[in-house]
Amino acid sequence: MGLFDLFNKKKSSSDYAKDRLKLLLVSDRANCSPDIMEQIKNDIIEVISRYMEIDASGLDIQITQTESEGGHGSVPALYANIPIKDLKSKSVK
Amino acid sequence: MSEVIVITSGKGGVGKTTTTANVGTGLAKLDKKVVLIDTDIGLRNLDVVMGLENRIVYNLVDVVEGNCRYKQALIKDKTYPNLFLLPSAQTKDKTSVTPEQMKKLVEELKKEFDYIILDCPAGIEQGFKNAIAAADRALIVTTPEVSAIRDADRIIGLLEANEIKKIDLIVNRIRMDMVKRGEMMSIEDVVEILAIDLIGAVPDDENIVISTNQGQPLVGDNSLAGRAYFNICKRILGEDVEFLDLSESGFFKKLSKLFKKNN
Numbered sequence: 001m002g003l004f005d006l007f008n009k010k011k012s013s014s015d016y017a018k019d020r021l022k023l024l025l026v027s028d029r030a031n032c033s034p035d036i037m038e039q040i041k042n043d044i045i046e047v048i049s050r051y052m053e054i055d056a057s058g059l060d061i062q063i064t065q066t067e068s069e070g071g072h073g074s075v076p077a078l079y080a081n082i083p084i085k086d087l088k089s090k091s092v093k
Numbered sequence: 094m095s096e097v098i099v100i101t102s103g104k105g106g107v108g109k110t111t112t113t114a115n116v117g118t119g120l121a122k123l124d125k126k127v128v129l130i131d132t133d134i135g136l137r138n139l140d141v142v143m144g145l146e147n148r149i150v151y152n153l154v155d156v157v158e159g160n161c162r163y164k165q166a167l168i169k170d171k172t173y174p175n176l177f178l179l180p181s182a183q184t185k186d187k188t189s190v191t192p193e194q195m196k197k198l199v200e201e202l203k204k205e206f207d208y209i210i211l212d213c214p215a216g217i218e219q220g221f222k223n224a225i226a227a228a229d230r231a232l233i234v235t236t237p238e239v240s241a242i243r244d245a246d247r248i249i250g251l252l253e254a255n256e257i258k259k260i261d262l263i264v265n266r267i268r269m270d271m272v273k274r275g276e277m278m279s280i281e282d283v284v285e286i287l288a289i290d291l292i293g294a295v296p297d298d299e300n301i302v303i304s305t306n307q308g309q310p311l312v313g314d315n316s317l318a319g320r321a322y323f324n325i326c327k328r329i330l331g332e333d334v335e336f337l338d339l340s341e342s343g344f345f346k347k348l349s350k351l352f353k354k355n356n
Contacts, residue, residue: 012275017239018282024239025246025286 026076027063037061044080053086095203098210098329099228101252103244105215107236108265111301111310112322113212114142116232119312119326121176125207128167130199131181132224133214134189140180144171144308154182157194163201177206187219192226199227208329217251225252230259232292236266237278246287261292263325268297269340293325296339 027037045056059082066077100113110133117129131139134154140146151166156179163179170176182189202209213224225231231252235245245262252260264280271277280294298318304311312322317339324334 014237014272014275014278014282017237017278018286021239021242021286024243028243028246029250 023062030063030076037063040078044082048082052084055083055085058083095207095209097199097203097227097229098208098232099213099225099230099257100210100232100234101213101221101224101248102234102241103215103217103248104235104241107234107241108295109215109234110138110142110212111305112232112234112263112265112295113139113210114310115312115319115322116326116329117208117210118143118170118173118176118310119323120208120210120329121170121173122313122323123326123330124175125330126175126205127208127210128177128179128202128206130179130209130211132190132195132211132220134181134220135183135186136214137181137183139212140168140178141308142305143178143310145178145180146308149180152180152182154185154189157190157198163198187214187223190223192222195223196227217247221248221251225255225257228257230261231257232261232263233287233289234263234265235283235287237264237272237280237283242278242283242286249287249289260289262287262289263292264294266297267294267339273340292328293321294336294339295321295325 041059041061044061045054045059048054049056059080061078061080063076063078066075068075098116100109100116102109110131113129113131117127121127129139129143130153131137132153133139137152140149145168148168151161153166155161156163156166166179167177168180170178199209209227211224211228214220233245233248233252235241249260262284264283267280268277272279280291284291296317298316300311300314300316301318310322311319312326313319317337321337321339324337327334
C-alpha cells in the first residue's frame, strides 16, 4: 500500500479517470477499432522492416491528444514506439 | 408549440428513468401539459417510478399495433391532472415498434401536449433508434464515471449524426465530498470532456431512493435533488436559473456553519 500512497499524492484517482477517458475518447471518436490499429501496426512493421531490424513484439502504437503547433488546442496524434534491434540496414535495394 | 425531448445515456443504471419521472413531473408542476413515454419495451420501469403500475390497461405496443386509441392507453398521474404516462409493454421486445411508428404517434401527441418526454432504453440498438426518431432535443444523463462518460460520448455522436441539434447534459449522482478529495471527477471535468452544454447537476441524494420506493417523484421538494431537478425543468422552459451549490448536504452544511461561527 505504501507505494500506492506515494503514487496517490502525485495524482488523485479522479485525475487518472480523466486522463484515461481523454485517451479512450480520442480513439473512440477516431473510430479506430482494435482491428484497424492492428492493421496499422502490421503495416508500420512491414515498412520499417525494409530498412532496419526492429523488435516487432515491443512495438507500441496509440492515438493520443497533443497540443497543435498552430496553438488551436489539442489535436489527435499517432504515437508509435518502435524498438530498433539493429540500425545497420538490411541491404536497401 | 410542443417540444419532444428524449432522455438517454447509453449506459444503463445512470438515472434515465428517474430523470424522466422528475423532469416530467416538474414540467407538469410548472403548468405544462406533459406526456411521458416509456420506450423500454420488455423492461418497463417508468410506471413503477411514477407509482402508476397498478393502473395499466393498454401499452405502447397496443397503440402502435392499433389495438386501442392512444387516449385509452394514457394513464393520468395521481397528483397532476396535466401529466400522463404511456407505459411500455412488458411481454414484447424492442422490434415490436419501428422508428416510423414512433414518429407517427408523437405527431399525434403533439396536437395535445406541450412536452412529450421519451424515456430511452440503455444501449444503441432498436430501442434507442425508436426513442430518438421523433425527438427535437435530447438530455444526456451521465454519472462522473469513466464507463458512463464514454457511453455518453458515443451517444452524443449518434445524436449528432441523426441531426438532433439541441443536446444538453445532466451530471447525475455527483458526490461533492468525493470531488473535494479528488476521488471523483467534478462537474467541470465532465463538461470539459463531453463538450456539450450543462443543463443541470443532481447530487447523489438518498431521498431519490426513498422517493422511488414510494413511487412519488421528489422534484420541487426541499431536498437537494428535488431542487436540482426543479431547476432543470425551469431551464428547459428557457429560464436562466443559477446552479445550486451541491456541497451543502444537510449534516456537513450544519457542521461547517458551526465551525464558521466558532472561528
